[in-house]
Amino acid sequence: MSFLGRVVGSLSAAVVLGLTGSPLSAADINSLKEQYRRPLEIPFPDSAPYSPQMATLGKMLFFDPRLSGNKNINCVSCHNPSFGYEVPVPTAVGSANTHLGRQAPTVLNAAWVAPMFWDGRAETLEEQAAGPITNPEEMDGKFETIIEVLDEIPGYNKWFGSVFPNEGITRDTVLTAIATYERTVVSGWAPFDRWVEGDEGAISASAKRGFELFNDKANCAPCHSGWNFTDNKFHDIGTPTEDIGRGLYEEDNPKAQFAFKTPGLRNLTYRAPFTHNGSIPDLETMIAHYNAGGIERPSRSEHVRPLDLSEQEVEDLKNFLVSLTAERTETPMPTLPN
Incomplete structure (x- = not known):
């Protein structure tokens, strides 16, 4: 990956194909995969070019x-x-x-x-x-x-x-x-990325089904879009909290109450616990939360609702999310000046 890249073009939002629960065609899957393809350059602002x-x-x-x-x-x-x-x-x-x-x-x-x-x-x-x-x-x-x-x-x-x-x-x-x-802190190439690039054996059949669910029945893609799996917007996902989040800055916006920034999903398996207050301890509990739909209140995102995922679908979705984690690499500690 080049660190000398200028601002890359904005990534397209993920294509959401409707909550049908029916299998997607090969053409649909290939189109979806393109929406999550990694950029090859890091965007640095003109005011602080990389060196x-x-x-x-x-x-x-x-x-x-x-x-x-x-x-x-x-x-x-x-x-x-x-x-x-x-x-x-x-x-x-x-x-x-x-x-x-x-x-x-x-x-x-x-x-x-x-x-x-x-x-x-x-x-x-x-x-x-x-x-x-x-x-x-x-x-x-x-x-x-x-x-x-x-x-x-x-x-x-x-x-x-x-x-x-x-x-x-x-x-x-x-x-x-x-x-x-x-x-310069960029997540490494994950099995999912290798699959997007054409290696059909990079992820399991279960993870591939999970990818379909992610973009269809599980309704994750409206918020977790693009290669970093975030729309960079704010949503109330129905977690128990007294923290009003974005609502502090948008007092007149009902949907901003209890709304927090959509986190990217890269390297999830290293990053538990989840949510703004760490109240969801692991990936299984996170999926269960979305499957149940969270707390129903006026500010809750229109994208969050009970999903009725089966046990197999939950497992498939988990395997897809795990495929977004790159192999662990060591980050050497720098020698500090004296």
């Missing part, structure tokens, strides 16, 4: 606890590569050793995600990166202090001088570097 040096600097900052107020937590604390850039608990733990109110969203494929956060309050990755760093409950950092700390580290002075020769160490350059690194 390996900038991404390397951003990775060091992403792993560096010196950005936090108590020097005891870093971005990886909530976005752990071993768990799909999330954490394997319902909600992450902040700098004061207290659980946060929401689950940490994955950084995977963030280059294709906007707006950011479960409630969409940040438009860009740069804006998003500032939030956890300065939030008193998360990293509790202050940029005035962060800049002073980094400026006293010869290694960082050298890096920033090379990557940002006209600016040096500033709030904006710190956030630009982190966001550039985050855009």
Whole structure:
């Protein structure tokens, strides 16, 4: 995959062929597969074009606890590569050793995600990166202090001088570097991708049936569309919660109440528990939730309703979702400047 790509064309929404429950034709399946084909380039904004040096600097900052107020937590604390850039608990733990109110969203494929956060309050990755760093409950950092700390580290002075020769160490350059690194965090090729590319043996017959269900009877595709399996919109999926989510920013929109950003589905098997508050512990429970239809209330998405999936259909759908997970790879920890 080239990291030097410019903005790729927007991906088409998945084709939804109607909730008929009947088998799809080979032509229909091939058409659907095209809607989920991986892009070959990562989109970088004109304001922050990719360079390996900038991404390397951003990775060091992403792993560096010196950005936090108590020097005891870093971005990886909530976005752990071993768990799909999330954490394997319902909600992450902040700098004061207290659980946060929401689950940490994955950084995977963030280059294709906007707006950011479960409630969409940040438009860009740069804006998003500032939030956890300065939030008193998360990293509790202050940029005035962060800049002073980094400026006293010869290694960082050298890096920033090379990557940002006209600016040096500033709030904006710190956030630009982190966001550039985050855009390079891309899920690997999964069995599903190999099937899309023509390898019929890459996934099981059950997973292929699950793919049909995903786009038809199970009604997943209206929200989980495109190669990253998200429409980047907000939906109330009927989970028990007092958190109004997007409703905080769209008070007059009934459908925004209890609505949260549609998460992508790549590498799901590493990313449990699920939902904005981690209340769904595993993939089986997630499918059961959608099969039952969740809590019926005025804000619940029109796409969420009881599905009446059989045991075999549930198994097929699960096998398809598992096929979206790439083989686990090691993410080496960078050597931090001193």
